Structures are given as C-alpha cells and as structure tokens.
Amino acid sequence: MSSTLFRTKRVEQSIADTEEPEHALKKSLSALDLTVFGVGVIIGTGIFVLTGTVAKDNAGPAVALAFVVSGIACALAALCYAEFASTLPVAGSAYTFSYASLGELPAWIIGWDLVLEFALGTAVVAVGWSGYIQSLMDNAGWTMPAGLGSREGADAFGFDILAAALVLVLTFVLVLGMKLSARITSVVVAIKVAVVLTVIIAGAFLINADNYDPFIPESQPVDAGGSLQAPLIQLMFGWAPSNFGVMGIFTAASVVFFAFIGFDVVATAAEETRNPQRDMPRGIIGSLIICTTLYVLVSIVVTGMQNYTKLSVDAPLADAFKETGHPWYAGFISFGAAVGLTTVCMILLLGQTRVFFAMSRDGLLPRFFSHVHPRFKTPHRPTILLGVIIAVLAGFTPLTELAALVNIGTLFAFVVVAIGVIILRNTRPDLPRAFRTPWVPVLPVLSVCASLWLMINLPAETWLRFAIWMVAGFAVYFLYGRSHSRLGQQQAEAGRGSGATP
Template identity: 90%
Template structure:
C-alpha cells in the first residue's frame, strides 16, 4: 500500500499531459507578465498599514531591517520555486512539484492545502477590498446599507455584495483568457505602483531625521499569551517573544513575512508561459526583489515622517500624512489600497483554479474539471465553480479568524517544495534544469528552517484548524482520489499487460 501512496509522476509524463488538446492551456505569458503577476499579488494593503503597525509595536525604525530579513527568508523559498517551475513547467505549483519528487499522497496533501490557502486568501482579500471601497463611498457621502456591506460593526446579518461582486467579475475575466487577465493586471499594477512611488517620494520630503532616534529601541519583554491563542513555540518551550532590540527585529520579521506571501502563486502559471525555463525564475525572483525594495522604502518613509511611538495602528501611513499637514493623502492611500487588492484577489483566484485543474487532470479530483474552454483555452469549469463558492464565502462568512490559515498553508508549501528540490536532485540528476538553486542542500535546508520557525510562531489554534483540514483532505483522498488516480490506473494497466505477456510466453 505504501508504494501506491508514494508513487511519483515522472516529469516527462507531466509535461506530456499538457499537450493533450482537451487539457492544454494556452501559452501567452512573458517574463514581464509573470513579474507583474508577482508584484500584483504581493503588494496589497500591507504596504500602507503593516509597515507602520510593526514599527510601532515591534521594531521601531528598524522595521526596515525586518523587511530585509523577511525578504531574504522569502528568497530562499523563491530559489527553490524557481528551480521547480523551470524544470517542471506545469500548472499546479507545489502540488505538481510534490508529485514529481515526494509522491502522490504528499502531492494530494499539498494540493488540498493550496486549495484552502487560495480560497480563504481570495475571500479575505475581497472582504478587505469591499471595506476600502465603502470607506471611499462614505467619504463621498454615499453609504451602503448594513445588509449589503461589510459585517464589521453592523448589528444586522448581511451579505457583502461588493466582495461577492468583485470575485464574480474577476472569475468572468479569468474565464475569458490569461492574456486579457494579464493586460488588466498590468494596468492595475501600474496604478498601484504609481501610488506607492508617489507616497514614497512625497513622504521623503516630510522626513524628520530626529524620528529615527533610536533606530533600534531598547528591548521590551512581551507578556505571555495563554491557551490556544499563544504561539505554538510558547506552549512547546515556554518561550515568549520580545519587542524592540535586536530580537525585536526578528520578531517583526516573523510578522512582516506574511506581507511577502504570493510570489509562489506565480509558479501556478508555468504551463501558460511561453518560455517557462527562462521566464519563470525571472518572474518569481524579480517580483520579490521589487516588492522587498518598495516595502523597505515605505518603512523608512513612515518612520521618518512620524516617531514610531506616535504611529497609529489602524492607518499609520495615512495618519502620518495628516500629522504633517497633508490629510488629503488618506483618501489617496485608500484608493491605492483598493486598487492593490483587486490584483491580489485575481491572482489568488487564478492560482487556485490552476491547482484544482492540475489535480483534476491527474484524476485526484473529478476529470470533468480538467477540460479547457474550446475557444479561450482556460480551465473554465473549475474557475466558475470556485469563483461562485468563494463569492458566497466572501459574502456571508466572517473570515478574520481563519485568515491565519492562509499563512500556515503557504509556509507548509514552502517546506514541501524545499524538501522536494533536494529529493529530485538525488532521484533525477539527469533532468535539464534551466535554473538551479545554488548551494543545494544548504539553501533548501535554510528555507525549511526559516519556514518552520515562522510556523511555530503562529497561534496553536491555527495549527489545530490546519490539522483538521488536513485530516479531512486525507479522507477525501482515500475515499476518491486514490482509486481514481490517473497514474495509478496507468500503472495497473501496465502491470496487467506485463502479466498477460508473461502468461502468453509461458503457454
């Protein structure tokens, strides 16, 4: 039984499956498109809110160093993703990579994990987008009824129609084709980056050098949390994090790390890239470098405009502009945040549909969902199904408590991909690797360690919810996926033919 659970799918077979007409996605993306996708999904509201919040609560002006530390940690994972995406240019990202290196059950588990991660991520972002739009509407004198708006602070039960509408519109765009999606994403990302650069340049003229003193504030011990709200590391070892000081930089790094989540989604588009061997590494690593630079610059500006002890928690950058006599920038920042979340939502939805499509093509999910649209060459069936489900989730479900599952799911994928790089180097040294992760196994091992460290800093409650989802996924695999696996059926057919041949030969 164990041999069937860990049967691997040859890279050559994965690539061959992409050439079947009924399952073939259209190749239309360039390195620039991939880089834009990466920037589009990484840069959200965090650049306007998280930079100042973490400076106030965790690191002071040294938050810029925290972003550098997190950027380096992400780069470790990005190097592993770049090697896999260029070697196995197939839809599915970590799921496909795991199938080639670790086996079918681990691949299913990581695919199931990604489905949850992208679904919750899309819904949470859509609700956040709705909140920013409603804020802009309120400023213009238009008020959404509580029954049709965000539920936070509302007494009546309602349906967030703006969040649901955003998901459905983006679903329609994704069905129409990847190139159209890329063009819209490019336009929106251009606006978003222009807003960020404007904020950086304008803020640079308002910097007061005295606000950087002290650059690394004195260490403060954090009061230990209790029960399942506490980080897992605290329950395991009794260790409590500290704010400020050198250790505060690393505490802050574990918080701001999640502002970088999203570059891994770029790998799901490998199959739709014209030259994935060359362009995938450029898109993944290039987008990470751009976003790290922007995060560092914004953090320098916000802590220079206002002393970190006076930064607000809810809207630090906007309030910093108000404090320096430029209140109109608050609306400008809300506009930038709303624009930014549009592409985050689209690309997360794109990533989920590609993982679902790849799992369906392998038979682990119903094959009905593996057929592409005859005209647009997109996986329209899973796109429509998942779009409707996520729109309902975004409309009805309070998702704030579940948002941490996105973080643990991403980190789990990072761990699996890094391990997969080491294993595939050993089992398939013959494969052509257009991009090779340097210093293997050192870089993958460091990536695993960094990801595990961040995982155990998450609340224990998140681990419990994640474990429950994984148990449900294992049940689905044993009830459906294992018996319908395309690879399993192919192996059974091959074995039957061999046995038949042996029987004929001995007759």
C-alpha cells in the same frame, strides 16, 4: 500500500499531459507578464497596513529590518520555486512539484493545503477591498446599507455584496483568458506602484530624523499567556516573549511575512507561459526583489514621517500624510490601496483554479473539472465553481480570524518545495534545468529552517485549524483520490499488460 501512496509522476509524463487537446492551456505569458503578476499579488494589504502594526507593536523603526529578514526567507524559497518551475513548467505549482519528487500522498497534502491557502486568501482580500471602497464612499457622502456592507465586527445578519461582486467579476475575467487578465493586471499594477513611489518620494521630504531615535527600541517583556492565541513556540518551551529589541525584529518578521505571500502564485502559471524555462525564474525572483525593495523604502519613510508610537494600525501610510498636513496624499493612497487589492484578489483566484485544475487532470479530484474552454482555452469549470464558492464565503464571513491560515499554508508549501528540490536533484540528476538553485542542499535546508521558524511563531490556534483541514483532506484522498488516481490507473493497466499482479 506505501508504494501506491508515494508513487511519483515522471516529469516527462507531467509535461506530456499538458499537450492533450482537451487539457491544453493557451500559452500567452512573457517574463514581463509574470513579473507584473508577481508584483500585482505581493503588493497589497501588507504594505498598506502591516507597516504600522509591526512598527508600533513589535519593532519600531527597525521594521525595515523585519522586512529584510522576511524577504531573505522568501528569497530562499523563491530560488527553489524557480528551479522547479523551469524544470517542470506545468500548472499546479507546489502540488505538481511534490508529485514529481515526493509522491502522490505528499502531493495531495500540499494541493489540499494550497486550495485552502488561495481560497481564504482571495476571500480575505475581497473583504479588505470592500472595506476600502466603503471608506471612499463614506468620504464622498455615500453610505452602504448596513446589511450589505462589511461583515467585520457586524452582529446582525448581512451580506457583503461588494466583496462577493468583486470575486464574481474577476471570475468572469479569468474565464475569458489569461492575456486579458494580464492586460488588466498591468494597468492596475502601474497605478499601485505609482502610489507606492509617491509615498516614497513625497514622504522622503517629510522625514523627521528624530523619529528614528531609537532605531531599535529597548526590549519590553510581554505577558506570555497560556491560551491557544499564544505562539506555538511559546507554548512548547514556556518562553516569555518580548516586543522590540532584537527579538522584536524577528517577531515582526513573522508578521510581515503576510506582505510577501504571492510570489509562489506565479509558478501556477507555468503552463501558460511561452518560454517557462527562461521566464519563470525571471518572473518569480524579479517580482520578489522589486517588492522587497519597495517594502523596505516605504517602512523607512513612514517611520521617519511619524513617530512609531503614533502610527495608525489601520491605514499607517494615509494617516501619516494626514498628520503631516497633507490630506490629499491620504486620499490618493486610499484609492491606490483599493485599486491594488483588485489584482491581489484576481491572481490568488488564478492560483486557486490552476491547482484545482492540475489535481483534477491527475484524477485526484473529479476529471470533469480538467477540461478547458474550447474557445478561451482556460479551465472554466473550476474557475466558475470556485469563484461562486469564494464569493459566498467572502459575502457572509468576516475572515480576519482565519487569515493566519493563509500564512501557515504558504510556509508549509515552502518547506515541501525546498525538500523536493533536494530529492529531485538526487533521483533525477539527468533532467535539464534551465535554472539551478545554488548551493544545494545547503540553501534548501536553510529555506526549510527559515519557514519552520516562522511557522512555530504562529498561534497554536492556527495550527489546530490547519490540522483539522488536513484531516479532512486525508479523508477525501482515501475515499476518492487514491482510487481515481490517473497515475495509479496507468500503473495498474501496465501491470496487467505485463502479466503482473496490480
């Protein structure tokens, strides 16, 4: 039984499957498109919200260092993703990588994990987008009916029609094709980056150097508590956590990791890239470098404009400009945040459908969803199904309490991909690798350690919810996926053909 659970799919077979006419996706993306996709999905709620939260509660002006620490952890993972994406340019990202290196059951686990990560991520961002739009409407004197607005903090029954509408519109765009999606993303990312650069340039003239003193505030103990809301590492070792100081920077790094989620989504588009061996590493690493630089600069500017103890936790960038007497910039930033979240939502939805499509093509999910549209060459069936489900989820559910699941799911994928790089280097040293992760196995091991460290700093409650989702995944695999596996069926047929017992 163990041999079937850990059967691996050869890289050559994975690439050959992409050439089947009924499963072939249109190749239209360049390195620039991939970089734009990466920037489009990474720059979102993190830069517009988390900067104020972690500066005020965890790190003070040293929040810039927290972004550096988190960026380094992501960079380690990005190098591993770049090698896999250039070696195995197939839709599915970490799921496909795991199938080639670790085996079918680990691949299913990571695929099931990514389905959760991208679905919740899309819904959370859609709800956040709805909140920004409603804020802009309120400023203009327009008010949404209570039953059709955001569900965050709402007691009565209602439906967030704006969040649901956004998901459905983006679903339609993704069905029409990747090139259209790339064009829309390029325009929106240009607006978003312009807003971020405006914050950096305009804010630099409003910096008060006194606000940087102290740059690393003195450490302050925090009540450890004993509930499931406490970080897992605290419950494991009985540590009394502290805010600020050097440890506060690492705590902040665990929080601002949310701001980096997204570069891994770029790898899901490998199959739709014209020259994936060359362009995938450029898109993944390039987008991460750009976003890390912007994050650090924005955090330096905003903590210099306003004392960290007075920063807003809801809209720190916009409110910092208000407090310095420049409300026009605040409105411009709010507009940019609303526009920017559009691409985040679309690219997360893109990643979700590509993982689902890859799992379906392998037979682990119903093969009905693995056929592409005859005209647009997109996986329209899973796109429509998942779009409708996520639209309903975003419309009815306040999802902020589940947002941490997005984080743990991403970090789990990082761990698996890093381990996969080490294993595939040893089992298939003959594979052509357009990009090679440096210092293997040292760098992948460091990536695993960094991701695990951030994971155990998440609340125990998040781990419990994640475990429940994984148990459900095991049930689906053993009840359906294992018996319908395309690889398993091919191996069984080969065994019968050679006279062997399947």
